[in-house]
Amino acid sequence: MAQMKIADSVWHRVVQIVQEAMLTGVDCGDLLRQVRVVPDDTDSHVLVLSADYEKQVKDMHAKLLQQAREIQAASGANRFVIQRPGSSN
Numbered sequence: 001m002a003q004m005k006i007a008d009s010v011w012h013r014v015v016q017i018v019q020e021a022m023l024t025g026v027d028c029g030d031l032l033r034q035v036r037v038v039p040d041d042t043d044s045h046v047l048v049l050s051a052d053y054e055k056q057v058k059d060m061h062a063k064l065l066q067q068a069r070e071i072q073a074a075s076g077a078n079r080f081v082i083q084r085p086g087s088s089n
Helices: 008-024 028-031 049-074
Strands: 037-039 048-049
Touching: 008 028, 008 048, 048 049
Parallel strands: none
Antiparallel strands: 037 048
C-alpha cells in the first residue's frame, strides 16, 4: 500500500478550523469532518484540499464576514471591540 503525505495547505486548514471553532463556538469535529482531500495533480502521493472544498470554505468565510458586518452595523459601532468577561470597558 502506497504511503500518502498531507500537504501543508491541509495542515493550514486544520489550524484555521480550530481557530474558527473557538471564534464561532462550532464543534471543531463538525468542521474537520467536512474537509475533503484529493491527490495532488503533480504528485499523487500528496493529498491536497479539493477545489470544491476550497470554494465551500471561501463561501463560508464570505458569509461569516457578511454576518459580522451586519452585527457591526446594527450595533452602530464603527469597529469591533473585544471585551474580557467581567470588564467594564
